[in-house]
Amino acid sequence: MVDNVDWARWPLIEVAPGDVPTAQVAPAVARALQAAVDRGEYFAAVVHMPDMPANRPRVSGAPERIRMLRKLRPGLSRRCRGLAFVMSAAAQRDNVKVVKSGNKIWGCPTMATDDVQRARASARTQLSADTSEPA
Numbered sequence: 001m002v003d004n005v006d007w008a009r010w011p012l013i014e015v016a017p018g019d020v021p022t023a024q025v026a027p028a029v030a031r032a033l034q035a036a037v038d039r040g041e042y043f044a045a046v047v048h049m050p051d052m053p054a055n056r057p058r059v060s061g062a063p064e065r066i067r068m069l070r071k072l073r074p075g076l077s078r079r080c081r082g083l084a085f086v087m088s089a090a091a092q093r094d095n096v097k098v099v100k101s102g103n104k105i106w107g108c109p110t111m112a113t114d115d116v117q118r119a120r121a122s123a124r125t126q127l128s129a130d131t132s133e134p135a
Contacts, residue, residue, distance in 0.1 A: 004016050004017055004018050004020075004028060004032070005032045005035070010039075010043070011041055011042055011043040011044065011127060012043070012044050012045070012046070012120070012123055012124060012127060013032070013036055013043060013044075013045045013046070014045070014046045014047075014048070014120075015028075015029055015032040015033070015045055015046070015047045015048065016048040017029060017048070017049075017050060018050075022050075022052055025049070025050060025052075026064075026065050026068060027064075027068065029047055029049075030068040030069075030071075030072055032045075032047075033045060033072055033075075033076065033080070033083075034071075034072060034075070036079070036080070037072070037075035037076065037078075037079050037080070038075075039079075040079070041079065042079055042080075042081050042127065043079060043080060043081065043127070044080065044081045044082040044083070044084070044123035044124065044126050044127040045080065045082075045083050045084070045123065046084045046086060046116070046119045046120055046123050047083060047084070047085050047086065048086045048116070049085055049086065049087040049091065051087075051088050051090070051091055052091065069105060069106070072106075072107075073105075073106065073107035074107070076106055076107045076108045077107035077108060080106075080107075080108040081108065081109070081126045081127045081129065082108060082109045082110070082111070082122065082123050082125075082126025082127065083102070083106055083108060083109070083110045083111075083123075084110070084111050084112075084113065084118075084119035084120070084122045084123045084126075085099075085102075085110065085111070085112040085113075085119070086112075086113060086114065086115075086116050086119045087112055087113075087114065088114050089114050092112050092114070099112045109126050
């Protein structure tokens with residue numbers, strides 16, 4: 001299994017990369033989401049995003065992140081009913097374009113909030129919106 005993932009409420013998972021280095025956050029999230037996709041069932045996820053340093057290079061690791069998303073997107077489109085990202089209000093402002101285009105980027109419904117309870121409620125709502133079995 002993937003570290004830093006709470007599977008106890010499956011099909012709702014929580015991904016908290018925790019103290020991994022900044023460069024490893026995206027791969028850790030991708031591994032967790034891929035593990036959920038690989039179960040072959042519908043799921044929703046709450047993803048806790050750590051605050052990134054304001055002066056970090058924006059393009060660092062971009063090709064790797066694009067490859068990860070291209071690999072993940074088809075499975076997320078089929079299996080993921082919603083991703084709720086928990087991130088600070090400042091991080092949401094700093095990444096407004098990405099936040100607004102989340103559905104297109106990830107291939108499933110997304111939302112971002114600084115309130116973990118709101119994120120969990122959103123993920124549960126998305127999950128309950130479709131109860132049919134995946135094909």
